[in-house]
Amino acid sequence: MQIAAEGAVIEYAMAGGGHLAALGPVTFIIEDGTFVSLLGPSGCGKSTLIRALAGLEKPTRGSFRIDDRIVTSPSTEVGVMFQSANLIPWRTVSENVMLPLELAGAPKSQRNNASKRILEPLGLSEYETLYPGQLSGGMAQRVALGRVLIQSPDVLLLDEPFGALDAMNREKISMDLLRIWSQQRQTLLMVTHDVQEAVLLSDRVLVMSHRPGRIIDDVSVDLPRPRYSEMIYEPAFTEVARHLRRAIDRA
Amino acid sequence: MQIAAEGAVIEYAMAGGGHLAALGPVTFIIEDGTFVSLLGPSGCGKSTLIRALAGLEKPTRGSFRIDDRIVTSPSTEVGVMFQSANLIPWRTVSENVMLPLELAGAPKSQRNNASKRILEPLGLSEYETLYPGQLSGGMAQRVALGRVLIQSPDVLLLDEPFGALDAMNREKISMDLLRIWSQQRQTLLMVTHDVQEAVLLSDRVLVMSHRPGRIIDDVSVDLPRPRYSEMIYEPAFTEVARHLRRAIDRA
Amino acid sequence: AQDDLEDERFLLTFVPNIQFSPLYVAIEQGYAEDAGYNLTIEYLNEPDVVDLVAAGQANFGMVSGEQVITAVSRQRPIVYVYEWFQQYPVGVVLDAASDITQVSDLAGKRIGLPGRFGASYSGLTTLLTANDMSERDVELQEIGYVAPDVFCTGGAVDAVVVYLNNEPLQIQLRADAGDCADVESVRVFPVAESTDLVANGIITSTELLERDPNHVSAIVMAFDHGLRDVINNPARAYLLSEAYVEGLPLSDELREALNTLADEQDAFLADQPTREDIIASRSAMLETLQSTIADPAELIQFQVLLASINLWDADQLGYSDMASWEAMQTTLIELGSLDDAIDLEGIFTNQFVDETD
Amino acid sequence: MREGENCERMLPVGFCNTWPLVMMLIHMLAGVSYATASISILESGAFLIPFQSAKKSSTTMKADVRRQRQKRAYSPMLLKGIRRLAPILTVLIIVIIWQGIYTAEVYPSFLIPSPASVLETFVESVQDGILLYHLSITLQETLIGLLIGVAIGSSLGYIIANVPILEDLLSPLIVAFQSTPTIAYAPLLILWFGNDIQSKIVIVVIIVFFPTMMNTIAGLRAVPEGLRDVFKVMKATRWQLFTKLELPAALAVLLVGLKTSATLAVIGAVVGEFVSVNEGLGSMVAIARNQYDTPLVFVGVISLSLLALSLYTLVSFLEYYLLRWRRFGRT
Amino acid sequence: MREGENCERMLPVGFCNTWPLVMMLIHMLAGVSYATASISILESGAFLIPFQSAKKSSTTMKADVRRQRQKRAYSPMLLKGIRRLAPILTVLIIVIIWQGIYTAEVYPSFLIPSPASVLETFVESVQDGILLYHLSITLQETLIGLLIGVAIGSSLGYIIANVPILEDLLSPLIVAFQSTPTIAYAPLLILWFGNDIQSKIVIVVIIVFFPTMMNTIAGLRAVPEGLRDVFKVMKATRWQLFTKLELPAALAVLLVGLKTSATLAVIGAVVGEFVSVNEGLGSMVAIARNQYDTPLVFVGVISLSLLALSLYTLVSFLEYYLLRWRRFGRT
C-alpha cells in the first residue's frame, strides 16, 4: 500500500496560549512495498507523523493518505509500534503479543502458536509468563515489536523499534525484521536515530528538519538486496551514510 | 566516592513460582571520580544493578557499597537517572527539573536560575512550560537528565541517558556531560548500548554477560583527556572499540 | 429572678406539634418559671426519650403508656406520674361509604399501620381482641407513617390505624377537597370505645421521684396548669404555640379572629362555667372560625387541637386508673412484647394528681 | 470583557449558568458564622486562583475549539450552546414533566403538588427567613461534618495504605461502625453530644469518612512506582512525598471520593435531623410531613438537592482546576 | 494438605480466620431462594478460580516471604502471625473493652448490656430461627439492590465518561435524586413497590448507584492514553475496548467503589426497613428498640456488621485475586 502526505501540518494547543507547530508542512509519497527510514532531530515531529499516519492525530492542514483513502481513523491494515512500549500491565508477555489476534477473533490455538513463533526470534521464549512490570526496558520493546509483527499488516509504522536494545540484539533483530519484510513486502516506515541502521535496512531514507519537521532530504539507497551486516564496510554504503550525516548536520 | 559490589546477586520472585536470577554475582570497585560505562545485552541486569546501587533494590546475596557505607537505602549524594524518564505529569518541564532543589529546600530564585542554566544546553529552553504529556520521547529523556544534573551529586548513575536521542543531540549532550564531569569529577556509572560512546566518554568500560549478568570484561580506556568527537578515528580508540565488540559478541 | 431558675429538659416525641400546646402554654404563661424552672423542650424518638430519662440525662419526658410497661419490664427505672391523654388516642379509620360498619366487619380486610410495634399496634390488637378477633383475622400492612397518603391514594388498604386527633382530620380535609379517592367522609373506630387503655403521660426517673418529689410535683403542676389553660381556652393556646410550632397556620385574619375569641373566652371563663359549658364553647369557637376563615386548610391545626383536647379532657386530669394499666398489660402479653406480667403498682403514681385537686 | 465570556474561560462549560444560582444561594447565608468561615476558605481556594490563570486558558480554549471543529461533523457552537444550557435544560424538563403529572392528575395533589404551589411556598419561606435559617443549619452540619469526616477518612486511609496490617486490624471495626444503623446508637449520641448540631455533625462524619478512606487508599495505591522511585532516590521526606507526589497523584480518585462524600454528607445531616428534630432542612421536612404540608416538603427536598448540587459543583470546579494538566498532551 | 495451609496460599493473610465465619454465616442462609442464587454466582466467580491458581501462587508466597525476611528486621513469622490474628484480635479487644465498660458500670446496662447477655440472646435468636430469617431478608435486599445498583451505576458511569455532555445534563438529576431524604418519597415508594422487599431494594439501589457511578467515571478517566492508542490502532470494537482495556484498567478504582457500595447497601436496606418496618434486620432492630430489648438491638447491630463485613471481605478477596498482577514487578 502506498503512504502519502500532502502539505500536512500538525499543531498542538498549548497551556500557555497559542499553539505549537509540531510537524510540517510535509509532502511525500512512499510506494507500496518499500522500506523507508525516517531520521531527524529529537522533537522534530517523527512520532507525530507516525501517529498521524496511524490515524491517531488529525492534520491541522493538508492530509495523509494510505492508498487512496484519506486517513481519518485507524485501520487494521496498518500496524503501529509506538515509541514507548505501551504494554498492557495485567497481561503476561504472551498475552500481550497475542492481543491483536485476540481482537481479530483468532482461535486460541492459533494465537498460542503465533505467539510462540513470534517470541522465539525475539529471545523472549523464556519470559512468556512474565508481566510487563517484570521486564527490562529492552525486553518490553521487543514484546511491543512482537505485538505489531504478529498482526502481519500491509503497512508497518515503527517508532524507534530498536532504541532500547544493545548492539547485538539490535543487529540480530533488525536482520530478522528485514527477513520478514522481504518475505511479505509490507510498506514499512521506521523512525530511527541510527544512520547505519537506516542505510543498511532501507530502500530510501527521509531526513527531517528541526521542529516543525519538514522533509529536507530524501535519499535512495541503491545497495543490492538481500542485505547483510558486512555491507557497512562497502564504499556505496559509506557514501550514502556520509551524505546522510551531512544532511543531519544541516537539519 | 567509591562504588563497589561484592558478590552481589539479585533475584526476583515470579508469578509462576520459583525466582528469576536478574543479576550477578558481580564484584567490582569503581574508584572515586572515574567515568565508567556499562555494556551488556538486553535483560542482563544493568538497570537492576543501577537500581541496587541507588538503594532501591536489595541484594539477595552479597552487598553494594558506596564509600564505606553498605547501600541499604537511597542517599542524596547519589543522583539517579532511570531508564524511563519518570517525569511528574502534573509538573511542567522546569518544575520537573527543579524538583531536587525544591526537595532540598533551595529558595525559589535559585531554583529558577539553576533550571534555566540546566535546560539551555539541553535545548529545552523553549519548552519550560510544557507538561510531560506534551513532550517527545527524546525531550522527556533530556528533562530527566536535567533533573539529575541539577542535583550535582557526588555519584551519578545514568541508565541509558541518550537512548532516545538522535545522533546530533547525542553527541552534543554527551560532550556536555563530559564537560560537567571533568569540572566536578563525580564518580559516574553510565549504562549504554553504544560502544563508541562508551569508549569516547569513559575511563573504563565494564561488559556484562547474559542474564544473570556477571562482569565478563573490564577494559581501561587510555585515551588522553579532554576527549573530542574526532578521537573515534584514532587507532587507540578503534582498538579498544574492537576489543569491546568482541567481548560483547561473546557475552 | 432569671438567675435562680434551674435548667430543666423536657423530652417530647415526634416533632413540634400543636398537640404539645399544654407544655408550650406552661412555659409561655410562666408557670414553669413560677415553679423555679427554665424548661427547654427536645423532640426525640420515644425509646430515646425513655432511655435518656431512665439514664438521668433528662428528668421528664412524655411517652405512651405501653412504652412505660415494656421499658420497666426491661429494667428502665422510670415512673409514670401524670396521665395526659385520658383517652387512648388510637383508632381505625375507613371510608364511611364502605360496607364496614362495625369492628367485626374488618375481618379479612387490609389494614395499614406503621408497623408491628408501638401504640398503634397495641391499640389495634386491643380493638380486635375486644371484638373477639385477632391479628390473624385481618391482613396487616406495614406502611410506615404515611397512612393518609396511602389511604387516600386508594386501592392499597381498606382501613388505616391512626392517631385520632390528627389523621382523620387530614383525611377528611382531603375528602372534602375531593382529593381522597372515592372517599367522601370517614368513619372512625376509636380503641377507647371498647377498652380503656393507659395512654400518653409524663414520666420521670424513680431516682428523682424518691430523692425530690417536690421537684416532680412542681413540673407536673406547671404542666397541669398549662393543660387546663388549653382545655379552657384553645384559641389562646393556639396563639401561644406559634413560637413553638413552625408552619402553624396563622394568617392575619386567623390571628385576629383567634385573639377576639381568646379574649371573649377569658371573659366567659371568669363566670366559672361548668365543664359542659366549656365543651360547648369550644365547639362554638370552631363554628365562628369556620364562618370567618374561607380556607379549611387554615383551620386544620386548630381542629387538631380541639380533637386532642377531647382526648385530654376529663373530670380528673392526670389521673390514671389501674384498670387501664392492666388492660394494656394484657394486650402487651398477647402481642408477645411482654413475657410475664409485671408489678404495675410501682410503675405509676397518682400522688401528684391528688395534690392538684 | 463581559461576565459570561470571562466565566467560560475559567470554568467548565455548563457551569457558567448554574454557578451564579449556587453562589446566590450560598451568599444568602453570608451572615451565618460557621458557614461564612467555611465558604470563604472554599472561595479563596477555588475562586482567586482561576482568575489568575484566566488569561492563559482563554487562548487554549480557542485552539481547543478549532481542533474540535476538525474532529466533529456537527457545529461546535451548537454543541457548546447545548452544554451551557444543559443543567437548565434538565431542570426545565423536570418541571415540565412534573407539571404534566400534576395536570394529568396522575397522582393526587397531596402526593405531587403543583410546581406553582411549591414555588409559592418557596418564596414565602424565603421571605419569612425560615428556609434560609434551616438551610444555614444544615449547611453548617454538612460542611463541618464533611471537613472533619474527610480529614479523618483521608488520614486513616493514608495510614492504612502505608501500614497494611492496620487494614486487617481496623477493617472489622470500621465496617461495623459504618453499617450500624443510627437509631441503635442514637441514645448514646445524644448522651454524648446533646441534640443540637454536634450530634448531627457526628453522623455526617461517620457516613462521610468511609468512602473518603477507601478512595484515599485506592488513590495512594495507584501512585506509579516509577515516580515513587524518583522521590525515594531524592531522599524526599515523608511529608514531601505526601504533598508533592502522593496527594497530587491520588487527586483524581480523591476528588471523586469527595464528590460522593459531599452528597453523602447531606444525607447524613438529614438522618441526624430526623433523630432529634429541632432545626435544619431535615427537621423542616419532618415537621412539614407531620403537618401534611406537601408543598413545604417539596421545598425542603429541593433545597436539600440544591445544597448537595452546589457542593458537588464546587468539587467539580476544584477538579477542573486541579486536574488542568490532564487536558494537555497524552498521559 | 491441611485446610489452613491451603487457605493461606490463596487468600490475603488475615482472611483465613474470618472467612470460615463469614462462609458459615452465608451458608446458613443456603435455603433462601434469592440469596442462594446470588451467592452461588459470587462463589463460582470468587472461589473456583483461585483454586485453579493455587499452585502457582503458593511458591510465590514463599519467595515473597524470603524477600521480606531480608527487608525487615523483625521476624516475618511473628508478623504473619499477627496479620492472621488481626481481625480476631480486634474483636477480642472490642469485647474486652465492652466488658470493661459494663463491669465498671460506666453506662446503665439498658444502654450497654453485658456481652454475655448479648451472646445469650444471639444464641436464642439463632435457635428459634428469627435471626436467620431477618438476616436472609436483609441479605436478599442488600445483594439484589447491590447488583442492580452496581449495574445501573456502572453503566451510567460508563455512558457519562464517554459522552461528557450527559454529565452536565444528568448531574442535577442524579445528585438531587441521591440527596432526597427517604421519608420524602416514602409514600410514592410504598405506592409503587409495596411494602415488602422491592421498596427496600429500590432504596439500596438509590444509595449504591452513586458511588459506583462516580468511581466508574474516575476509573475510566484513569485509563492511560497510551494503552487506548494501542487498542485504537488495532481497531478494537467498543465492546473489546471495554472488556479488555477499560474494565481491567479501571478495576482497582471500581473495586474500591464496590467496597463502599457494599457497605452502603447494608445501610440502605436498613433505612428501607425503618420506613416500613416488617422484616429484615433493620426491622428487627427497630422493633427490639421499641420493646426496649437492648441485647436484641445489639444482636441485630452485630449481625448487620457481620453482613457488611462479609460483603466487604468478599470484595477484598475479589480484589486480591483480580489485581494479582500488581504484586509482580513495578507498575
Ligand SMILES: Nc1ncnc2c1ncn2[C@@H]1O[C@H](COP(=O)(O)OP(=O)(O)OP(=O)(O)O)[C@@H](O)[C@H]1O
Ligand atoms: N521487578 C521485577 N520483577 C521480576 N523480574 C524483574 C523485575 N525487574 C527486572 N526483572 C528481570 O530482571 C532481569 C534484568 O532486568 P534489567 O531491567 O536489569 O535488565 P537490563 O540489563 O537493564 O536490560 P535492558 O537493556 O533491556 O534495559 C530481566 O530478565 C527482567 O525480566
Ligand SMILES: Nc1ncnc2c1ncn2[C@@H]1O[C@H](COP(=O)(O)OP(=O)(O)OP(=O)(O)O)[C@@H](O)[C@H]1O
Ligand atoms: N500531545 C502534545 N501536545 C502538545 N505538544 C506535543 C504533543 N505531542 C508532541 N508535542 C510536541 O510536538 C513536537 C514533536 O514531537 P514528536 O513526539 O513528534 O517528536 P519526535 O520527532 O518523535 O522526537 P523524539 O525523537 O524525541 O521522539 C515536540 O516539540 C513536542 O513537544
Ligand SMILES: [Mg+2]
Ligand atoms: Mg518520537
Ligand SMILES: [Mg+2]
Ligand atoms: Mg535496563
